[in-house]
Amino acid sequence: MADWIVVGGSGFVGGAIIDALASAGHGVSTQVSPRLLADPKWSAHGIVAEASKHEDEITALASSFADHDVVVNAAGLATPGADQSPDLFGANALLPALIWLAARRAGVRTYVHISSAAVQGRRPVLDGSWDQQPFSPYSLSKALGERGLQLLMDEAPTAPLRVRIVRATSIQDPSRSTTQSLINFARSPLASVAAPGSAPSPVSSLGGLAEYVLRIGETSQAVPTVSVQPWEGQTVRDVVLQYGHKEPVQLPPALCRLMLKVGYWVSKIGSPKMDSAVRRAEVLWFGQPISEGSAGHSLGMGGHTLEAGEWAQE
Template sequence: MTASSWRVLGATGFVGSAITTALQTKNIAVTPVSTPRLASPATTVHHVIEHAHRLESVIDYLADSFAGADIVVNAAGLAAPDQTHQQSLTGANALLPVLVALAAHRTGVRRVIHISSASVQGDAPVLDESIRTAPFSAYSLSKALGESALYRLRADWEDQPHAPHITVLRATSVMGSGRRTTRLLAKFASSVFSSVAGDGTAPTPVTSVKALAQFAVAAGEFPEPLPAVILQPWEGATTGSVLRDAGHRHPLQLPPFLCRAVIDAGYWVSRLANNRFNGAIRRLEVTWFGQRQVPGWAHENGVIPEPNVQEVLRQAHLSLGK
């Protein structure tokens, strides 16, 4: 796609601002769209879509904002893995994507890219590009619900030639300058507690926001139809390399059976607290054990962004002043 016009929701946020910058660097016309604040009690795909259809004024606002656009990127949402207020999470991460799709359909937008999260697949041994999800927290549940609602719309519109093509782009564990998650990782990696399960060679889906932005732009410009789900490509990080880059020290190599016992105990305690700590425990689990991912659509089509995660992590360590 050439000479296209883009709209980006969440353009002032962590991911959205990076995508906007990547578009501007390529001299692609892009306009930010303010994101409505939403909440929803919906718990099923049917109820999310039903709720969205009742919000006619919001659809009108978004449709007006999308006028003349070819591509819409929804990088908005509530990135709060530890939050437990389900209605706020559902509004931001499930209801909003449906409203964006409905407005894009009304306006004649050609392509909608929804930025989701690989966390929707939980502790799957290998992240893939199937629509299968296994949410483990309030946050991942809201993201999975948003994905499922978009798949429903995509299927419903399959025979409509002028309907937008909807694609879910699953971001992995994205790091970037100034992000709280990145600072916390650097602090952990710089401490005496820095550790991995085993020898630290397990691949881990820790990536950079710059690479995510480049990938989103490349996907938007791709001249052929996109699949329902595409996964942010792996940047070559391992559990050991992430901690060495972020902490400038070699992590302890702990026995995997001991690490697994700690993680299992953590989930047991979290269940007693209504799964309140699942997000934090899952982050530790990925830090210790990593998680593999399929090469997927990006490798099949040669759409591979430039790796940047090593630089981001090393800068995060330097920013600690250690």
């Protein structure tokens, strides 16, 4: 069995990954992530240059990573509605590059970085391509974290360190404000979907993400560097029904698109923070499919439906 270390193992996602690894018989330990600050205006080159300056943090992390086969970065700030800040970009953009530098120095075999499907924004289909369409400070910080890793890999193409970027989809939990908002919506008279409600939803389970990280971290198969957490079989109707315990109203798709168009227009001209809220409404109504070409299918995952009470958003 491989020895794993999880950066951010005391957090929501990291804790679930540790539990899954321990249940599978892997040796696993946790590492507290350093607090970093980054300028939101930095490019990927700026992120990599800044990461290389943090010699003390790299040395400390490399010492912790020694004798481990797999490093998982489950740290970061999962705050979809956050404003731009040095903390947000330090945790989501700078830290991934810092961990890569430390993992390479320590001779780690595989580095699994937990990113977010939000980096692809409003793409019709989520996939494992490098195409990004960030739409908010949070998604931009996550996208920049990926770009920094891509640049590091391009600059060291012969490095033995394998990188696996996993884009988590919409993992919900009652402790999260985004989930409480979903519950309030699903139980309100406004609970609705774009008719007929059969569009695939990216809502997924925490257990499903942990299992996917385990599979992709230990596999010897050739899998893409970037992949999306596999779809678990829920439609937009299923999601509202699960969280609201009642049938959602089916709205005409044309009406939903008109309301979204107005919402994005208002966001653009005077209320940028509305953008994330409008995007959430778009996903609740229309969903967002995940490409069947994702690595999850080659690993025998996908198509799972949540059990009652199983909560599933990074």
